[in-house]
Amino acid sequence: MDTVNMRCRRSAGAAFLILLVFSLAGCGARETRVQQGTRDGVLHIGNDAEPQELDPHLVTGVPEHRILLSLFEGLTTLDPKTLEPKPGVAESWTVSDDQLVYTFTLRKDARWSDGSPVTAQDFVYAWQRILSPKLAAEYAYMLHCIQNAKAFNVGALTDFSQVGAKALDDYTLQVTLAHPTPSLLSMQVHSSWFPVKRASIEKHGAIDVRNSGWTRPGELASNGPFKLTEWKPGLVIVVAKNEHYWDATSVKLNAVRFYPMEDLQTEERSFRSGDLHITGDMPIGKIPVYQRENSAALVIHPYLGTYFYRFNVTKPPFTDARVRKAFALALNRDEIVQNVTKGGERAASSFVPPDTAGYTSANAMPYDPDQARKLLAEAGFPNGQGLPPVELLYNTSENHKLIAEAAAEMWKKELGVMVTLLNQDWKVYLSSMNALDYQMARSAWVGDVLDPINFLECFLTGGGNNRTGWSSPQYDDRIAQAQQAADAGERNRLLNEAEGILLDEAPILPVYTYTRKFLKSPALKGWEPNILGYVLYKNLSLGAS
């Protein structure tokens, strides 16, 4: 072997290695995406799942909704902190004395992203679209408060001019309701109420054609602070500042990039490495870490949702309300939120989250193991003897599993009952619940609207969201009356009575009220968390931390 040759090779190898290390180490001092974005006015958001579509009348999920809030503006916007309705496309409105007729005066300078004006006819067209039976929009029911809207939606009425939405002229919109709807103004920020540009839709198909392709970048006409510029499925959706937006001068961001993040761990790591300004969610296991470090990045905020367990009241042993209540009273919900979920959730003693549009349940489902044991004994199962194992169903998730395991252990300890756990894939789980093929099932309800009735409506007799087999004519009656009540106090009283019945007969067991937990960079200013998860993009800005 030639020594000179070897030495040459060795030194070349060493030089290469040194070069490699330096070039890679140099990468470490690179500017992060967040730093660059802050400089350029580009916001990087972690946005849960890949959006299925961006048609405001067809979307059902939160990730889609978050994007649409940047693209569209409805009649009103909300103050992000107080959730009070503020002028949006409508600059003012009047309400009739009987609370049934709303007249909106639209601003004259509202524009679509192609420069054309936003008119009252755009709203009427949009609402006709979402209520068209053939479009089969899942959220069409949100507009059923409008007079004759439901009849049109189910195909019983074919003449839309009979529906209570009229454009009196280009800038005056009159809405006639079927019953008083206190949440009408705050509902306008839901995508089902957003206007769409007729020409834009009809370029790709008829009014009621699904997925015609009108939502592609460059085709989508939007009237909000941003317009859609890029959609790379699985990677990113980019919206850029809409110069034609009537309030474009208030918009401080230049662009927003939404990144689908299916895996929570990946999202958290992305935030840590400086790829995201703000995440959509975060893994529970990391919460104590951020809390310990007293990190300003961690944000925990109450959310309008309830995590609960359903009982199938058509199958023993839960046909007996005493057994149901026994299980409910024996579950130590405080301990679950303290030791298991640890995400700042609040133990729920009612189904409707406290202070929902001013409504707080006067009734409560307490934690009372002694009473629980008494009820169980009364029902014929003293100390759990004679009660066959009960199965608790949940859909695949680490979180649900942990809570279910803790709950099962609590019931075993307090009541002496055996609870087995069953994990099912999402669709199978839905299928089992719909078919009432379960004994106990984990569930959740997130409010679409700031209105307690949105929660309580679930348990009307035969309602699609009931899924427990429970039926109470008195409950149905209270809800129906509350719907017609014009006076807020009266309405809340009736709803309270209804909820009282619900908690007493216990077809469900509320566990905790949701919180939203996410990570936010100090460079992002103006992001006010609220219980609806509503974002007002024109308030956001990026600056030095």
Next chain:
Amino acid sequence: MTALEQSKQPGVSLWQDAWRRLCKNRLAVAGLVVLLMQAAFALATPWIAPYAYDAQDRALGAAAPSGQHWLGTDQLGRDLFTRILYGGRISLLVGFVATAVALIIGVSYGAFAGYAGGRADACLMRIVDILYALPFTVFVIILTVFFGRSLVLLFAAIGAVEWLTMARIVRGQVRSLKQKEFIEAAYVLGIPRRRILLRHLVPNALGPIIVYATLTVPNVMLLEAFLSFLGLGVQAPMSSWGILIKEGVETMEEYPWLLIFPSIALSVTLFALNFLGDGLRDALDPKRSKD
């Protein structure tokens, strides 16, 4: 010893010879011992586990290893050592039984196809292709629904998928062995086909089969974690190594012991299996016998 004396020695069968050679391989013996110890632990678990597998201590939460909990606890305060013991029973059972199922089906199918050749081989391999192409996830979901969740079904599901690759490998081996002179000789000697297949082809093809079998076991153990994710397999609060590892990854930085210890348990088993498998393959290789 002279040739004459050598020919008067009592004959040694393939299996006896293999066993003797295996015993001489220290690593393989070590592997075997470890596996036997794992099996012993698994059987003795109800007696040696310090806690019940579902005993929670929620106030404690996830704690690092200590005097009371030798390997630490998980987020519900359950003793990790206990959970690894119980998890091992499931993982070992699933790993070996499912692999055995895959092995039996795969070897028979593949050997037959490889030896038969021609149209039969083509047809059989096309069937393997078809089964291979069917969506596994959907298949498993359907299984969970129609047959409930028994552990036996888990073996069936896993075995039903792993045998396909095994069959293909065996077929390949048999096909190349088929042409060898000693097989032709056996044929000429009038030995019936089945006997050729069983006593001459398969033992000679055993090398890659064993290696692949030792590779299938870890695959099966981790596949079981994915299946539990889908709802097939063990239900909470029972666990397996695959599930423990999956849970451990989520809290890798905060509670590293939750990932490290189950991973060690799995790795030790797999290494032992590996050495044993290598030893077996060397031992069974007839060409090595008298060298």
Next chain:
Amino acid sequence: MIAFVARRLLQFIPVLFVIATLTFFLVRLAPGGPFDSERAVSPEVRAQLDAQYHLDAPLAVQYRDYMVALLHGDFGPSFKNPSRSVSEWIVLRFPISLELGAYALVVALSIGLVAGVLASTRPNSIRDHAAMSFAMAGICIPNFVLGPLLVLVFALWLRWLPVSGWDSAACKVLPSITLGAMYAAYIARLTRGGMLEVLAQDFIRTARARGLSEARIVVRHGLRNGLQPVVAFLGPAAAGLLTGSFAVETIFRVPGLGREFVQAAFNRDYTMIIGTVLFYATLILLFNLLVDLAQAWLDPRARHDGA
């Protein structure tokens, strides 16, 4: 040879037909449909949706319509992600999985073959044990553990590489290694096994006796036969790599077909499932054909056998 290939290609058609049919009925057996959601949909909306996607027709009719469309190359719209049709989704996502799989295969082959050959030429030496232990580590550490570990070390602590995504070249390193690691381990083991068998054979002894260099013996004479089990494994391995990995694609946010496929199963996106299954099946069939051809080339004696 041409006849052989042609015959195999023709066999594709009935095989794919059977696969399409079996999958079609298989997916309908799973409970839950594409439009089941947490918020109950009103019966009218449900009826409309079913009508639009032809889910209300009798199953036999749906099957017939679907197969006819298939013959025209129309895989239908995706139920879950209707902004594009199934074929558009496959065209969009597959090249990414292909790229990921190709890099992973390169990683797997380069590490695996080298490790396997090095180990087999000095059996039971330190080199052998080291290489095989390294290989075992690749098998013992599942990809959903290896991925996050690599990210932790290289992306968060050392900051050499990005955490996730598929935009830049740097993004592609960690996912490729994660995906390829396990296959590298398999290939190393199989190569070693195959090579050990071959190197013990008489013709190798002959070559040594003739004075050929060790390297030449190993590469020119040993590999051809010793690679046989590796090649047999490569068929399913390549197929596995191409179908992507649900775990790797999720952890690294790679928008490939692997994750889409599993998600489609979870979402009961019927058209997407069948479309992807058929696409993969075609690929797998092609690969197996290639593998069989390679095996024939490597071992001339196996060539003269019908199939």
